[in-house]
Amino acid sequence: MHGPGDIRFFDRFAPLYDLVMPAADAEPLDFALDRASRPVERVVDIGGGSGRATLALDVPERVVFDLSEEMLARARSRGLDCVRGDARSLPFADDSVDAVTVVDAFHHMPDQQTVVEEVYRVLAPGGVFAVREFNPETIRGRGLAFAERAIGFGSSFVSPNELAGRLDGAEFEAAVLDTGFEYTVVGKKRESH
Template sequence: MHGVGDVRFFDRIAPLYDLVMPSAEAETLNAALARADNPVERVVDIGGGSGRATLALDAPERIVLDRSVGMLGRAQNRGLDCVRGDARSLPFDDDSVDAVTVVDAFHHMPNQQAVAEEVYRVLAPGGVFAISEFDPETLLGKGLVVAERVVGFGSSFAAPRELARFLERVGFEVSLLDTGFEYTMVAKKRESH
């Protein structure tokens, strides 16, 4: 899911990733999934890496999708279903997924427009796209933007209102679940587009 340079970085740090990253906020993620119109049976965590956020999701079928082989190896070791792939071309049928999540990774994804359009395509009507992302307008967010540039990432951050407008243009109904340094946006696929 990351740019090519970002993927290489995540392949290298995969063994240490879970030691330095906090666990995902299960309550917030599951509250986002609860916004779906129907029960969430199948969820895909794009840019899901080691599966740390996927493990927090309350759904019978949880799939981690990422481009980093090293990170997917960690997720497989946790017993999670894994798919190596690109979020710009999701390997799922139209209307076949109840929810898609992306936790702390959307800013790494090149061509976010294509990613959002693909998520919209694979989501069942009434399904949700839950995005946990960092707000570049907060003090910590400004620091993260600088740090990722120094590391050489091609990150593209958006403040909540920018991300909401972007997702609405794709066709989603958008609501902000929480705010702060890390915020969570829920984008629902309308019943008819």
């Protein structure tokens, strides 16, 4: 799921995407999913594009969710289940997903708070929202933000603490798991008492 201007780029770039992007690192994602207090059997990878990060997830049901049809075609060619749509209006039932991941894509999403609220809605109690993102507080992160603006992306990067604060504000139990050029923040949906 990307901003409208970003979508055209990803549609055009889809055939080359996996050639220039490194494979996703499964370890931080596994660590984040381990924070769930329920079995993680169904994961939706928002902004999952070609399925690069989805493939790193070792769960029974993995769904790639993205707005770019060309990127989803790449994911389908890898045998992954795909759903096309906008993360501001997720086509999943309330409390129906065990985990939601966003890897290297949250900064492309307009109305990030609406996305956070939608993820909260579809997550089952005890489920987790794991975000792997680039840190604009690092030198490399500032360079990436500048480069994306220069090529016309509508990117909006947030720091690990800012993202954790947004998740807390949306009723998640949030934690920053690691920091650096890339960071991981996880929010667990509280279980009702």
